[in-house]
């Protein structure tokens with residue numbers, strides 16, 4: 197449902213101090229086109245799209261902490277086997293070969309492709325791991341309302357890791373590599389792939405159920421508590 | 425009548441989404457978001473400069489990424505290096521059309537499309553071209569969404585070089601194009617991140 201575009205004059209009758217801000221739920225700026233939007237009329241629980249460019253201005257405002265926490269924990273539990281267990285096994289005239297996420301990085305590194313190895317390490321191992329770890333931390337401190345002073349940094353890093361975590365692309369890479377090798381020998385799917393699918397599902401659930409705006413608002417409340 | 429946040433002296437924080445009241449233009453100090461303490465400005469700082477620089481660098485690297493060999497399959501001492509395109513053609517010829525299409529889209533179509541769209545968006549902003557802002561915004565969201573899928577080729581290389589590593593019988597080695605291609609992917613992702621789509625809509629208010 198679209199929110200109504202705010203009209204110019206009616207907004208500012210009372211003088212405002214520097215940096216003072218509006219309550220999030222009444223006045224918003226579209227992230228993609230900067231249109232000022234008044235969202236009083238939007239019922240709780242529904243999404244709000246920009247009437248001019250259709251960007252998602254305000255997502256659902258329900259946050260399921262239990263699902264978020266459970267997804268992060270299961271993702272972390274599966275993570276070690278997912279990056280160390282063999283993903284694909286290949287046999288050709290009696291010779292065996294296999295790979296895991298970490299050994300793939302190591303092989304690139306020893307092949308003097310260090311920069312490439314670091315890029316693959318970041319996108320397939322480090323970013324997904326820290327994304328899960330930070331999701332776990334964020335869900336935990338939100339659950340017990342004990343936000344640390346560094347909470348804004350957690351949220352910023354979480355956002356960054358989310359952008360560079362590309363396990364779903366890696367999964368597609370496994371499929372392509374599998375089909376490519378079928379011609380030359382026998383290929384088997386290893387346990388690492390199954391754990392990887394589990395991690396992938398956990399990451400998707402984390403992304404689906406986390407509400408960044410909710411976390412920021414809780415941080416705002418905490419800031420106010422600290423001041424008083 | 426449409427009103428933008430900027431016209432009311434308000435700016436959306438890029439990090440936490442908070443709407444912040446900006447100080448008067450003559451104020452010397454930089455505004456900081458009261459919620460997350462990051463510096464706030466009306467638009468992404470030097471958005472167009474960074475986008476141009478990153479896009480041009482990516483275009484330059486696209487040449488070695490496509491001309492140099494990216495993967496060499498050596499089987500019983502024989503094998504020629506493959507470029508991205510010759511690899512796709514080989515897949516197609518060995519009756520793996522679906523996989524050939526996937527690799528072609530991820531390694532050729534997506535990077536080229538991203539760079540073309542980036543150029544288009546930047547030219548629209550730079551020269552104030554009267555194109556549909558809705559459609560430009562759609563293109564912007566599209567390249568943001570598909571950018572990461574270019575990493576597919578690099579992940580596949582990392583899998584293949586590790587699995588097929590059997591001494592004299594069969595060996596897969598990565599070529600110099602792999603690094604160039606990785607750089608193209610990272611640069612285009614950063615270029616898309618730096619581009620501020622609100623610059624497109626600002627043209628409507630001039």
Ligand SMILES: [Zn+2]
Pocket residue numbers: 226227228229230231246247248249250251
């Ligand atoms: Zn909008």
